[in-house]
Amino acid sequence: MTDPRPNIIFIMSDDHAAHAMSCYGSRINATPNLDRIADEGIRFDHCFCTNSICAPSRATILTGLYSHLNGVKTLRDQLDNRITTFPRLLQKAGYQTAIIGKWHLGHGPQHDPAGFEYWNVLPGQGKYFNPSFIEMGEERKIEGYVTDIITDLSIAWMERRDKNRPFLLLCHHKAPHRHWLVDEKHAHLYEDAEIPEPPTFDDDYSNRSRAAAAAAMRIDRDMDEKDYKAEPPAGLTPRELKSWKYQRYIKDYLRCVASIDDNVGRMLDYLDREGLTENTIVVYTSDQGFFLGDHGWYDKRFMYEESLRMPFIVRYPREIKPGSVEDRIVINADFAPTFLDYAGVAIPEEMQGCSLRPLFRGDSPDEWRTAMYYRYWMHLAQHNVCAHYGVRTHRYKLIYYYGEALGASGAIDESWPPEWELFDLDKDPFELNNVVHDPAYSDVLAELKEQLHQLRVELKDEDGLKKD
DSSP states (O other): OOOOSOEEEEEEESSOOGGGSGGGTOSSOOOHHHHHHHHTSEEESSEEOSSOSHHHHHHHHHHSSOHHHHSOOSTTOOOOTTSOOHHHHHHHTTOEEEEEEEOOSOOSTTTSOOSOSEEEEESTTOOSBSOEEEETTEEEEOOSBHHHHHHHHHHHHHHTSOTTSOEEEEEEOOTTOTTOOOOGGGTTTTTTOOOOOOTTTTOOOTTSOHHHHHOSOBHHHHOOHHHHOSOOOTTOOHHHHHHHHHHHHHHHHHHHHHHHHHHHHHHHHHHHHTTOSTTEEEEEEESSOOOSSGGGBOSOOSSSHHHHBOOEEEEOTTTOOTTEEEOSOEEGGGHHHHHHHHHTOOOOTTOOSOOOHHHHTTOOOSSOOSEEEEEEOOTTTSTTOOOEEEEEESSEEEEEEOOOOTTOTTOOOOOOOOEEEEEETTTOTTOOOOOTTOGGGHHHHHHHHHHHHHHHHHTTOOTTOOOO
């Protein structure tokens, strides 16, 4: 007898910002296959990561725990594979489980993927062309382009599955991670186009913290030839050179995204051919956002919107009304409880997220979070970004740059004077005006500081805890 529980396909890319998807109103590209998931399912407009960097976000997604509890605070940390994860629990509950593609949480007996009947992952960051994969502990090179290969392997695994048992497939792409190497099919995409520059492209970082001005992720100053892959034309002014670098970078980024979109289409077409569409939950997300020239930057790490926000679209015809849009605040720690809920598996009490199933169904829970907590630990370690934590509500964002390494792996042991930033997102959606010293916001500031303190206590993140 066939098990009636839904299959789950969890597709995740790396550094794909929501504002590079047309279903999120992108000004710079079209993603028809990703849009198909949103059009036939639900789009979440306020999905946020709790630590905007690759390995920590992935660990939170797997465990349903914030970085300080799952042990992966920085890129130097590796996930202990003895920890409880949603794939491990689904496997115990009878699901066939597989992960194919990017892992980025360490290798070896205590760090290889666990809870999977089959795993075939890139070592470390992996390569775009002719990448090596570690398949169940054995490394081998596969010829081709990494996004195509990951999709090929994913479809091949589904082909040989036991058709009487539900399955969980984690299809995790490397793209569009820096340095954005492009396949032949998309090499000339946007060749004759001029990609619009974002409204904050010429941000001068005035009226912000020291952290914003000090960050080493500026397109004009910090990119190198691996990013723009050509010698700049002679005679350009500094502003012209900045635009030239942006066009080189953003076009390659979008070409990598186009390959992902094509391959997501292949996955959706496979489900249609096999009659699996109705009973398969399809999720598409990225491990965090990314600056696409916003504030003159590339990369992520900051609690600013473009880095904090994750794309999150889900299709499940049996429960989700097509074209749904959800405005409530959700976080990457919610993914694990959601998958467990659909599999009929008890959600461990220690998990810090909530099942999103009521929101998928269009319900309006009486109690839902009105704020989320964020923390970035890698003080000055990469791109010179200061360690910080903060709270985001629907209207406001309060960030505290505490400026200490506090023992985080790889963080630089250099103290900076602490600073606060407060943004009114209704009046200042681009986060250009820090109103922390504006008397008109004194009551808001006091309330947010108290809310931030309470969130830290509730979430058990009390290292360096100060109530200011």
